[in-house]
Amino acid sequence: MPKQKTHSGSKKRFKITGTGKIKKQQAGMRHNLEVKASKRKARLNQDKVVSAPDAKVIKKLLGH
Template sequence: MPKQKTHSGAKKRFKLTGSGKLMKQQAGLRHNFEGKPTKRTRRLGQDQVLSAPDTKVAKKLLGL
């Protein structure tokens, strides 16, 4: 059987922590900053833990 290939989009978007959690970049930090409070833009800049149902799918794409 051939080797499984890692999904290229998934490996760019998700980061695995030491404890096994998957981290992702929060959406909404690309444009239109004038209408967003500074507090919100700082919060959006932090990495976020992927939800449990999404983690199951993402780990499959990453080959974990």
């Protein structure tokens, strides 16, 4: 059986940490930034760790 290909969209959106957790960029930093408070923009700009049930699916897509 052939190897499973890595999902191209997922490899652009997610990064795997050294401990095996999956990080993603939070939504909400693309537009309307002048409306948002500096505090909110700083929070949204941080990477977030994906929840365990979602991480299981993402790891499959990434081929891990």
